Amino acid sequence: MTARALFPDVASLWQETAIDPPVLNPLEGDHQYDVVIVGGGYTGLSTARYLAAKGLSPVVLEASRIGWGASGRNGGVVSAKYRLPLSRVAARHGLEMAQIMRRLSLESVEHIEELVTAYSLEAAQYRKNGSLHCAHNATSLAYCAQEAHWLAAELGERSLHVMSARQMQEETGSPDFVGGVLDTGGGLLHPLNFARGFARGLKAEGITLSESSPVTGIRRVTNGVVVHTSHGTVTAKQVVLATNGYSTLTSATDAVRQCVVPFRSAMLATEPLTGQELQLLRHARSYTETRRMMRWFRMAGDRLLYGGRGAFGTDDSSTAYEALHRAMIKQFPTLAETAISHRWSGLVALTVDSVPQVGRLDDRVVYAMGYNGTGVAMSSYIGKHVAEVVTGSAPELGLIWADRVRRIPFYPLRVPVVRLVAGWYQFLDAIGR
Ligand SMILES: Cc1cc2nc3c(=O)[nH]c(=O)nc-3n(C[C@H](O)[C@H](O)[C@H](O)COP(=O)(O)OP(=O)(O)OC[C@H]3O[C@@H](n4cnc5c(N)ncnc54)[C@H](O)[C@@H]3O)c2cc1C
Missing domain, CATH: 3.30.9.10 (D-Amino Acid Oxidase, subunit A, domain 2)
Known part of the structure; x- marks a missing residue:
C-alpha cells in the first residue's frame, strides 16, 4: 500500500488554508543521533527543540507529515484547562498539587506566545x-x-x-x-500553520525532521537503541514516544498503547x-x-x-x-x-485519570502523551520537561509525572466501554443532569 493510502490527506479547513509545508525528506540509510523522537506533532516538535537547547542531537521521525495527527486537525483552542477540575485535584491530592498543576497550565499558554515570537509564527494567527x-x-x-x-x-x-x-x-x-x-x-490559532511554522523553525536551527518515516521497530542494543523505519535506521541513546492518539499505528509503540484510549x-x-x-x-x-x-x-x-x-x-x-x-x-x-x-x-488520547502523562518506561524509553483533547498548549510546552527527563533530571510535573505506567484497566474492552460511557453521558445531558 502507498504512503498516501496509509496516511490520506485530511480534508480540513486548515489543510486548505495552510502555508506550504517545509521540505523534510524521509529517513534513508543508517544514522546516529543522541535521541530519536517518534511522532511529529506538537509533543515531538517541542521535545526536539528543548533537547537541542541542551546540546543534544535529536531526530524527529514522523510516519506521515508534520501535523498529520491531532496537531494539524484540532480546533486551535489554546486554553489552560485540564479535563480534571483543579478543585477536584485539590480535594484528592491537596492544594499544593492544584497549585503546581495550575502553574504548569498557565506556563503552557504563555509558552505559545514564546514560540510564536521565537519562530515568527504570524501564519499561526494566534x-x-x-x-x-x-x-x-x-x-x-x-x-x-x-x-x-x-x-x-x-x-x-x-x-x-x-x-x-x-x-x-x-x-x-x-x-x-x-x-x-x-x-x-x-x-485561538491556526493549528496546522502552527505545526508547520514550528517545524520550519526547527529545521532552520539545524534539527533533523524526517517525514514519511514510520518507526516499525525499536531494538535495545548495548548502550542504546536501534530504531527502524522502512528505509533506514537510527542508533541512539534514548527514544521519546510522542505518538498520543496514534500510538497504534505500528507495533513499535506497543509499550505505551495501553496508556491511552484513542x-x-x-x-x-x-x-x-x-x-x-x-x-x-x-x-x-x-x-x-x-x-x-x-x-x-x-x-x-x-x-x-x-x-x-x-x-x-x-x-x-x-x-x-x-x-x-x-x-x-x-x-x-x-x-x-x-x-x-x-x-x-x-484522534485524541484519553487517560485513566484525565491528565497527560510523562514517564519513563526504562532507561532507554521516555513517553509523553494523553492530553484528553485539550493539548494544544500543553503538548507544545511539555517538551521542555521531557528533555529534563531524558537528561536525567526530575522536573516538577505534578500529576503529569507518571512514576509508574498508568495503563487503562480492561484495555481490550475499551471500545464497548467508551461507547457505553458516552451513551450514559449523552443520556444524562439529555435529561439535564
Ligand atoms: C479534532 C480535534 C480537535 C481538537 N481540538 C483541540 C483544541 O481546540 N484545543 C486543544 O487544546 N486540543 C485540541 N485537540 C487535542 C490536541 O490536538 C492534541 O492534544 C495535540 O495535538 C497532541 O499533540 P501530539 O504531538 O501529542 O500528538 P499528535 O499531533 O496526534 O501527533 C502524533 C504523531 O505521531 C505519529 N506517529 C504515530 N506512530 C508513529 C510511528 N510508529 N512512527 C512515526 N510516527 C508515528 C502520527 O503520525 C502523528 O503525527 C483536538 C484534537 C482533535 C483530534
Missing part, C-alpha cells in the same frame, strides 16, 4: 481573545461558577468572569445558554457566513459547552467551526457528522440553511 465556557443548564452554571469562585479564592485566579444568560446571548448569538464563565487568558473528535466548518450570521461569536473567542459530551465552536475568518464527538471505533462515519450538524443547528438555529464546506476528524 489571538488571545479569551475562551468562554457556556452553561447549557442551571446545574452546570452553578457548578462552573462555583469552580470559578474556588479558583479565585484558593489559587488567586483573576482571569475568570461569570456571565449572565443575556450576556451569553449577546456574546454567542445562540439562545441556548443560561450563563457561562469567561476566561480572558485563552486564545477517541475520535470531529469538526465541521461552514461556508463563509454573510449578513446577520456574521454577528455570531463576534468576539472571536473559543467557546466550549458544559455538556459531558462536550461540543465547542469558534470562528475561523468568517466561517463558524463546530466540533464534538466523532464516530466510535477506527473509522470515520457520516452518521457522526450528521449528528454533529444537527447539534450545531439546534444551538445556532439561524445556520439551518448554511452549507457545510469541510468536515474532518482526528
